[in-house]
Amino acid sequence: MKARILDSADVLKIVDLLRQQGHEVFAPFGGRGRDTCYDSVTDQNRGEIQIHLPNPYYPPKRFIFPHIERLMKVQRSDGDLQIEPTYREPKRAIFGIRSCDVAGIWHLDRFFLGREHRDIYYEKRRKNMFLVNVVCTDPARDIGEECFCVCADTGPAAREHFDLQLMDLGGGEFMAVAGTEAGEALFSAPFFRKGTEEHVAKRRAILGEVRKSFKPSTTSWFSAAIRHVSAGRIQEKTWEEIGKRCLECGGCTYVCPACTCFTVSDRQVGPDEVERVRIWDACALGGFTRMAGGHNPRRAVHDRRNRRFFRKLSHYFIQRELSMACVGCGRCAAVCHGDIGMPSVVEMIRRETAEVDKHEPVAR
Amino acid sequence: MNLSPVDNCYLPKIAILDRVVDEIAEVKTFYWRFTDPAEQAAFKKFRPGQFAQVSLFGIGEFPASLPPSPTEADTFFTVKQVGSCSAALHALKPGDKFAVRGPYGNGFPMEEYYGKNLVFVAGGIGLIPLRSCIIYALAHREKYKRIQIFLGAKTPRDLMYRDNLREWEKSAGVECHLTVDRAADGWTGNVGVVGSLFKKPGVQVAVEDTVAFVCGPPIMFRFVIKDLKALGFQDKNIVSTLERYMKCGVGKCGHCCIGVAYVCVDGPVFTYDQIQKLGEDI
Numbered sequence: 001m002k003a004r005i006l007d008s009a010d011v012l013k014i015v016d017l018l019r020q021q022g023h024e025v026f027a028p029f030g031g032r033g034r035d036t037c038y039d040s041v042t043d044q045n046r047g048e049i050q051i052h053l054p055n056p057y058y059p060p061k062r063f064i065f066p067h068i069e070r071l072m073k074v075q076r077s078d079g080d081l082q083i084e085p086t087y088r089e090p091k092r093a094i095f096g097i098r099s100c101d102v103a104g105i106w107h108l109d110r111f112f113l114g115r116e117h118r119d120i121y122y123e124k125r126r127k128n129m130f131l132v133n134v135v136c137t138d139p140a141r142d143i144g145e146e147c148f149c150v151c152a153d154t155g156p157a158a159r160e161h162f163d164l165q166l167m168d169l170g171g172g173e174f175m176a177v178a179g180t181e182a183g184e185a186l187f188s189a190p191f192f193r194k195g196t197e198e199h200v201a202k203r204r205a206i207l208g209e210v211r212k213s214f215k216p217s218t219t220s221w222f223s224a225a226i227r228h229v230s231a232g233r234i235q236e237k238t239w240e241e242i243g244k245r246c247l248e249c250g251g252c253t254y255v256c257p258a259c260t261c262f263t264v265s266d267r268q269v270g271p272d273e274v275e276r277v278r279i280w281d282a283c284a285l286g287g288f289t290r291m292a293g294g295h296n297p298r299r300a301v302h303d304r305r306n307r308r309f310f311r312k313l314s315h316y317f318i319q320r321e322l323s324m325a326c327v328g329c330g331r332c333a334a335v336c337h338g339d340i341g342m343p344s345v346v347e348m349i350r351r352e353t354a355e356v357d358k359h360e361p362v363a364r
Numbered sequence: 365m366n367l368s369p370v371d372n373c374y375l376p377k378i379a380i381l382d383r384v385v386d387e388i389a390e391v392k393t394f395y396w397r398f399t400d401p402a403e404q405a406a407f408k409k410f411r412p413g414q415f416a417q418v419s420l421f422g423i424g425e426f427p428a429s430l431p432p433s434p435t436e437a438d439t440f441f442t443v444k445q446v447g448s449c450s451a452a453l454h455a456l457k458p459g460d461k462f463a464v465r466g467p468y469g470n471g472f473p474m475e476e477y478y479g480k481n482l483v484f485v486a487g488g489i490g491l492i493p494l495r496s497c498i499i500y501a502l503a504h505r506e507k508y509k510r511i512q513i514f515l516g517a518k519t520p521r522d523l524m525y526r527d528n529l530r531e532w533e534k535s536a537g538v539e540c541h542l543t544v545d546r547a548a549d550g551w552t553g554n555v556g557v558v559g560s561l562f563k564k565p566g567v568q569v570a571v572e573d574t575v576a577f578v579c580g581p582p583i584m585f586r587f588v589i590k591d592l593k594a595l596g597f598q599d600k601n602i603v604s605t606l607e608r609y610m611k612c613g614v615g616k617c618g619h620c621c622i623g624v625a626y627v628c629v630d631g632p633v634f635t636y637d638q639i640q641k642l643g644e645d646i
């Protein structure tokens with residue numbers, strides 16, 4: 001992978017380059033307090049783009065897998081039907097996407113483009129998407145209380161799946177790493193220069209330091225939790241406890257960069273016209289598995305919670321997609337009213353096993 | 365499955381309704397075909413036990429089994445009216461257009477069963493997916509050993525596919541046993557749950573080297589499994605179809621996911637052995 005150095009003052013010129021190439025660029029902006037969000041860059045707001053800021057809760061996956069997306073339009077006339085798929089393949093770029101979210105998009109790639117059927121809507125949007133990853137290096141602004149990318153092995157610096165990666169080396173310099181040919185092509189711009197051994201050493205030193213600034217989190221037990229869930233060793237009462245704390249708001253799935261579920265709905269848009277849309281859905285919600293006739297096989301809340309964590313943590317599914325449906329962003333922990341985000345669930349599983357171990361008979 | 369990059373797995377194709385036949389109360393059979401003959405020819409390669417997604421635009425889409433066998437000329441659905449989509453299909457008249465996509469799911473591996481005995485056990489509308497297998501097996505009669513059918517319905521009025529039933533009852537190549545929960549209309553046949561047929565004098569259920577297909581309501585399923593196991597059936601030789609709420613049918617929406625399976629792509633056909641390993645209530 002090729003790398004270059006650029007001045008901090010020139011970083012936003014990358015946004016300009018991408019816009020000149022015809023990309024609609026989405027970048028992170030600050031709001032009030034902790035509130036941050038991705039928005040479309042314009043000439044007016046360009047100067048307000050933030051490089052270091054808390055990762056927005058509303059994940060940038062929506063620029064590839066929109067919250068609500070039209071799939072087709074259907075016209076009725078004289079008893080005839082005309083079905084027209086409505087594809088969108090906008091040329092877009094996400095500037096400033098965090099490493100966890102890059103891993104989330106990789107998971108979506110594996111899921112939507114793999115296995116029996118390819119998702120053409122996803123594919124068309126993905127094909128034209130350029131990702132500029134920013135490494136989280138500022139413990140005060142970039143790294144949240146709940147972040148655990150180090151445990152999920154997705155960050156703080158993504159190793160792949162981006163087009164370009166930027167890292168603040170301090171002292172007014174950034175390092176840019178190309179992940180694809182398209183990323184490398186940007187290096188022809190005059191504001192990039194070759195780096196030195198010192199820059200590489202600096203990068204290594206910063207990453208070593210940043211890794212220490214994560215909260216000594218219980219999610220270091222993450223991989224053990226995966227083993228326990230995969231082996232079906234979680235006791236029913238633990239799932240019940242988790243279920244009791246779930247308010248069924250669905251918030252965790254809407255902020256999750258790796259959740260893929262959706263529902264499909266038809267809506268009348270004209271006297272003879274209907275459109276079919278898909279909308280993000282959440283396995284936490286009561287209607288998710290309800291079948292015609294009212295039979296709901298996953299009625300109990302704890303069964304649905306169980307489902308979410310099983311789907312994310314069981315080895316079976318990790319192997320099925322060859323990627324994991326949890327990337328360690330910590331958003332679910334931040335938004336959950338019942339405190340059963342991923343870190344808490346891992347902690348509950350850890351406590352449960354500690355308890356079970358205590359009662360294990362001692363072999364003589 | 366190799367798909368060309370332009371394939372849109374969510375895009376249904378236009379179908380025309382040819383005729384509607386009443387089966388039993390609230391259940392009708394809808395004969396249809398794709399308006400595009402090439403589409404029809406491609407679709408006809410489906411396997412018994414697969415399903416399709418049926419679109420009633422403005423209302424929605426729902427999964428329906430394919431009761432015809434690929435060896436038959438016609439394509440049709442048999443649908444019970446339960447909610448909005450099924451009601452919209454029931455409201456269609458011959459000549460009306462709707463849309464279909466599929467076939468989806470794994471289907472029954474009928475070739476793997478060559479050389480075996482086949483035992484079909486169906487309750488109520490559970491016969492819909494099994495009809496396809498039965499007709500398929502009879503069309504390849506020399507490939508299988510004994511073929512036995514055990515069918516249960518609430519009352520004689522609830523027996524569907526009556527023309528087929530009459531044929532199967534008369535046919536030398538197949539044993540067909542019927543039962544109803546409540547006799548009426550001069551019914552002279554067996555009365556009792558479907559499992560009671562297994563113990564009827566003169567009935568000898570094939571067990572060795574046999575595959576048992578079981579489809580029906582959850583309660584019937586549980587009892588029949590018990591009966592079959594008592595007869596000596598192994599879990600891996602009992603096959604069934606699972607029904608889940610489905611939105612996409614192609615393994616993406618997540619609605620049908622149960623334990624470690626996406627029913628729409630890994631199923632809907634599972635052996636009883638697999639069903640128990642899914643690790644969730646069915």
Ligand SMILES: Cc1cc2nc3c(=O)[nH]c(=O)nc-3n(C[C@H](O)[C@H](O)[C@H](O)COP(=O)(O)OP(=O)(O)OC[C@H]3O[C@@H](n4cnc5c(N)ncnc54)[C@H](O)[C@@H]3O)c2cc1C
Nearest residue numbers: 292293294426427428429442443444446447448449450608
């Ligand atoms: C693989 C597969 C194959 C199938 N094959 C067949 C087949 O061959 N024939 C067949 O008849 N069926 C079949 N089914 C079942 C069929 O798909 C369902 O009956 C169908 O989805 C019903 O759709 P609907 O729109 O008519 O009902 P819906 O309108 O979706 O709802 C039906 C019922 O759901 C409940 N419900 C819906 N919305 C709500 C709400 N908001 N609040 C509370 N309750 C609600 C109500 O009780 C309602 O009566 C199959 C299912 C699967 C998965």
Ligand code: SF4
Nearest residue numbers: 256326327329330332
């Ligand atoms: S489960 Fe929670 S921590 Fe894991 S990726 Fe989703 S929102 Fe982030």
Ligand code: FES
Nearest residue numbers: 613616617618628
């Ligand atoms: S029905 Fe959508 S994943 Fe199975």
